[in-house]
Amino acid sequence: MKGHMSRGFGCRALLVLVAAVLIGACSGDDDGGAGNPEGPSNTPPPSGVVSVAGSWTGTSSFQQNGKFFTSNLSGTFRQTDRNVDGTVLFTSPGWSGWSGSFSGQLSGSSPESQFFGIITIRGEPLSGGGTCTGTVQMTGATRANSIRWEAPQLTISPTGTSGGSTVCLGDVFTLVWTFGR
Numbered sequence: 001m002k003g004h005m006s007r008g009f010g011c012r013a014l015l016v017l018v019a020a021v022l023i024g025a026c027s028g029d030d031d032g033g034a035g036n037p038e039g040p041s042n043t044p045p046p047s048g049v050v051s052v053a054g055s056w057t058g059t060s061s062f063q064q065n066g067k068f069f070t071s072n073l074s075g076t077f078r079q080t081d082r083n084v085d086g087t088v089l090f091t092s093p094g095w096s097g098w099s100g101s102f103s104g105q106l107s108g109s110s111p112e113s114q115f116f117g118i119i120t121i122r123g124e125p126l127s128g129g130g131t132c133t134g135t136v137q138m139t140g141a142t143r144a145n146s147i148r149w150e151a152p153q154l155t156i157s158p159t160g161t162s163g164g165s166t167v168c169l170g171d172v173f174t175l176v177w178t179f180g181r
Contacts, residue, residue, distance in 0.1 A: 045081040048109035050144050053079040058147070058179035060090065062154075062172045071095040075179060082106050084115065088177075090123075098123040106142060115142045115149055121172075125158065128166030133159045136175065147179040 044051055056075040061068070071092040078085050082105045090098035104117015116139050123132045134156040140149035154175050158166035 044110040045079065047081050049082055049106040049113040050110045050142050051079065052077045052084055052106070052142060052144070052147070054181065056147065056179040056181060058177060060088075060175070060177050062175045064172050065170045069095075071098070073177065073179070084117065095123075102138070104138075111143060113142045115140055115147070119149075119151070119154075121154065121156070123156070123169070126167045126169060128158065130158045130166035132156045132166065132168035134172065138175070138177070140177075145181050148176065150174070150176045 054077060056073075056077060058073045058075070059070050060073050061070045063069070071090045071094075073088050074091055075088040076086050083103075084106055085103040086101070088100040088102070090096065090100075098121065100119055100121045102117050102119045104115055106113040106115055108114050117137070118135060119138045120133065120135045125132050134154045136151045136154040138149040138151045140147065142149075152174065154172040156168045156171060158168055
């Protein structure tokens with residue numbers, strides 16, 4: 001009788017062990033959201049840089065004509081490994097109609113990569129029929145859930161067919177973009 005109990009205990013122990021291994025193997029199938037078409041993946045791209053694709057909100061702070069300004073931003077970022085591009089809309093009153101686009105590259109590896117790229121800003125003029133445009137290099141820290149990019153100066157100039165009669169707000173100094181998810 002004693003040998004029968006021992007064999008029954010051994011079988012139960014083996015079944016528990018097999019079940020634990022199977023449960024552990026199944027719990028490791030999480031793809032980090034990469035299969036979720038509705039949200040960004042937190043899985044770093046093959047190069048190991050931070051994954052930034054998706055929607056972001058944040059602020060743009062800067063000095064212009066001796067005054068300090070902050071505008072809310074919304075952004076859509078696209079990413080192919082190290083290459084990043086996207087669009088930004090200024091959403092605060094007084095800056096509606098202003099937009100931006102950017103393209104650049106990430107370096108370093110997750111959890112913090114560095115961005116280096118070109119930003120182009122387009123905005124409404126103070127007067128005239130053209131637009132106001134500026135292009136600048138921005139750099140900064142880029143994490144999966146927070147971004148801080150900056151540039152020392154952005155020159156904004158009149159553009160378009162009425163460029164000569166367009167009056168822009170002036171150059172921007174100490175431009176800082178911060179984003180979060």
